[in-house]
Amino acid sequence: MGADAVVIRHPASGAPHRLATWVEGSVLNAGDGTHEHPTQALLDAYTMRSRLGRLAGLSVAIVGDVLHSRVARSNAHLLATLGAKVTLVGPPTLIPTDLRAAAPHEGVRGTGPEVSYDLDAVLPDADVVMMLRVQRERMAASYFPSAREYARRYGLDGPRMRRLPDHAIVMHPGPMNRGMEIAPEVADSARSTIVEQVANGVSVRMAVLYLLLGGKA
Structure with a gap:
């Protein structure tokens, strides 16, 4: 069809990469299986910087079902690249072995995420707590x-x-399981950035489209 850009969300990990070898236009990964969700990580990083003024040196706890979360993987890689300390928190059954090994992502400076199975121990030192569905x-x-x-x-x-x-x-x-990974009073509190994340997602994805379709290599 000669599309200049294709936005793909697919249950199979690696599908966007495969599609990029078949088309001449730009391919935007909107989530592939349990692998990656790059634009979510970009909007999350933008939201953190908007609220806290920086990314380097922040302590970020990513909590919950990391095993099935493409959001967690993309955030762990991006935030490490930008100088944040990432700690994955959850039951051992929901922390994937490749991330548990704390190995740096290929091409990424710095070290991989730390791992904790005790949420209460992590909270007092956290600048950001990212709850996962x-x-x-x-x-x-x-x-x-x-x-x-x-x-x-x-x-x-x-x-x-x-x-x-x-x-x-x-x-x-999002979407949230209220009362399971996050209580309503927390989701609706002044600390919560959830509504901002949704709004920032529009801006960040517009920026990605602009950069890919702006005519420059």
């Missing part, structure tokens, strides 16, 4: 005993939010 539709096995147990150990509720430093912010890529 529990992706039940991707789970073919029992990764944790029950939703109630998961919320008790890894859900961000009011008391846990108050353990954060005064300047810290709470993020979520």
Whole structure:
């Protein structure tokens, strides 16, 4: 069809890369399987910088279902590149072995993410807490005993939010499981950037399209 750009979201990891070898136009990865979601990471980084004024030196906790999260992977790679310290937090069954090894991403300066299985221990030093949706539709096995147990150990509720430093912010890529990984009082609090993330996503994706379609190599 001669498209100048194709935005692709696909259940198979690597599909956008494959498509890019078949077409002459630009290919934008809008999420491929459990692999990557690059524009989400860009808008998350922009939101952090807008709220906190910097990225270098920030301590960012990415919490929850990291195993199935393309958002977590893209954020871990991008934030490490930009100088932030990333800690992955969740039950051992939901931290993938390749990220658990804390190996740097190919071509990325710095080190890979740290790993913790104790959310309460991480919160007092976190500048940013990014909660991830529990992706039940991707789970073919029992990764944790029950939703109630998961919320008790890894859900961000009011008391846990108050353990954060005064300047810290709470993020979520959406959609949310309210009452499971994040409590309504946290999602709707002044610390929450969730609405900003949605708005910033429009601007960031417009910028990506502009850069790819602006006529310059």
